[in-house]
Amino acid sequence: MSILSYALISYINLSNNDEIDMLQNDNTENYSIEVRNLTKKFGDFTAVDNISFSVKRGETFAFLGPNGAGKTTTIKMLTTLLHPTTGTMLVNGYDPIKNQDAVRRSFGIVFQDQSLDEELTAYENMEFHGVLYKVPDKILRKKIEELLNFVELWDRKNDLVKHFSGGMKRRLEIARGLLHTPELLFMDEPTIGLDPQTRNHIWKYLKDLNGTAGITVFFTTHYMDEAERVADRVAIIDHGRIVAEGRPEELKNKTGAKTLEEAFLSLTGKQIREEEAGSIDQMRMNRKMWSK
Amino acid sequence: MIRTVYILWLRQLKRYVRSRSRIIGSLGQPLLFLVALGYGFGPIFQKAGQGNYLEFLAPGVIAMSILFTAIFSGIEIIWDKQFGFLKETLVAPVSRLNIMIGRTLGGATVATIQGIIVFFISLAAGFRPTNITLLPIAFLIMALTALLFTAMGTALASLLEDMQGFQMVMNFLVMPIFFLSGALFPLEGLPRSIFIAASLNPLSYGVDGLRGALVGQVHFGFITDFAVLSVITALFLVVGSYLFSKIEI
Ligand SMILES: Nc1ncnc2c1ncn2[C@@H]1O[C@H](COP(=O)(O)OP(=O)(O)O)[C@@H](O)[C@H]1O
Ligand SMILES: [Mg+2]
DSSP states (O other): OHHHHHHHHHHHHHHHHOSSOOOOOGGGTTEEEEEEEEEEEETTEEEEEEEEEEEETTOEEEEEOOTTSSHHHHHHHHTTSSOOSEEEEEETTBOTTTOHHHHHHHEEEEOSSOOOOTTSBHHHHHHHHHHHTTOOHHHHHHHHHHHHHHTTOGGGTTSBGGGSOHHHHHHHHHHHHHTTOOSEEEEESTTTTOOHHHHHHHHHHHHHHHHHTOOEEEEEOSOHHHHHHHOSEEEEEETTEEEEEEOHHHHHHHHTOSSHHHHHHHHHOSOOOOOOOOHHHHHHHHHHHHHO | OHHHHHHHHHHHHHHHHHOHHHHHHHHHHHHHIIIIIHHHHHHHHHHTTOOOHHHHHHHHHHHHHHHHHHHHHHHHHHHHHHTSHHHHHHTSSSOHHHHHHHHHHHHHHHHHHHHHHHHHHHHHTTOOOSOGGGHHHHHHHHHHHHHHHHHHHHHHHHHOOSHHHHHHHIIIIIHHHHHTTTSSSOSTTOOHHHHHHHHTOHHHHHHHHHHHHHHSOOSSOHHHHHHHHHHHHHHHHHHHHHHHHTOOO
């Protein structure tokens, strides 16, 4: 616990004198994310359908919805990976279409699918990230040590990531996402497939960060109890449309539900959404065949 | 910018050095070609009055291993695309051009190293270069050939969605490039259609330059070889950068 608070305190100190300096736009000072009438079409299919919402600075915001609702697509647009079909966005005051690099510097992200280089060590993955984000050398080494301690991976720093468990990889991705001191952290299903212990750990880190360093956290999850516990506000998206938005309490009151899960089900229906059998699994098999 | 390119280059090299099974596997094939073809066709080649076949073949086999390794390095982008690591680089505040350059230089370095290793293997198999002083030229041609085909692999990988596409590329592009390059047979006295195909094939110029530098036999001439390799490399770098910058995931 003392290591943890140490890491947090240093995190804040480093944030203050970090050379990657964020120029803030006055009008949007209070909002970390502002989305207006955002739409994304893939051919004829509308994955995200005219959504609007905003996330205040320092807020923990849960973006909830069944499989295929459009959560990941929305995150990809906010993080400059996809161009929207129509609509406007501001991330930390910058436009992800016109001002890509400013937006990119201002957020960290944990992707839905794992995005580490498995042939590199934990330390090398961190170093790679630090160099891409131009974290100055002196600060970089110190920060890597602090963050790896923070997620309790420092003594595994020289192990290849391919030998890590799912939970360790997730923790490493969170540490990596924080390395360049972002104001905002996106996490797309950060706890999927993890055991309750690891999930608890991860939320503890994030609550700590959010509380002490004031980082805005935007996350998606299928675990409604998690969202209810950690989120200040939630938005529920279904078939590309936002069907409800507010504090968990508000949503429960509105639907007369006892838990957020009940509220979620009453808003999105009980029909099961099939996720397309991922080509990812198939690729994993191919990769095994090819790399040996 | 330099650091970005450097870290991407370094990543390619680390991945190469760590995949020991891949290195060993990819050296078996050239060895087989040298031994089976070199010694198998040797007597016929000699009887046809063409001299020592191993001497003729070794530069071709070196070029082959560079071709395969380089295309493979470029195509690795498909993996990074599917397995998410590419996203990590694409959300970073660096230009796509720098990412592409770093990766391509890394892949080309790996392919050049692979070519040099095969050069030493061919020495072990009995190959002797005729003029040691031209070795630096040989290495330069190897590096240029490596760069050309890594850039081509990058361009292809930017267009392809998954590894099924890669199979097609291997069968309908890389294999023809190899077999129609003069790596295995002399370009003199060929049927016209085969000769035209070989002349349009960039690998032919890599093989020719390499054979010129190692055993003093040139068909097109050094100047032509260098000019063609350089121009095509530049072209693929431009096309590859453009296609890479268009990747959406
Ligand atoms: N590149 C793409 N091309 C076509 N359809 C896509 C693409 N990406 C996502 N989709 C579709 O858009 C919908 C929303 O996907 P996604 O945002 O991943 O959902 P979620 O993250 O909420 O599960 C799904 O129906 C998915 O199949
Ligand atoms: Mg998703």
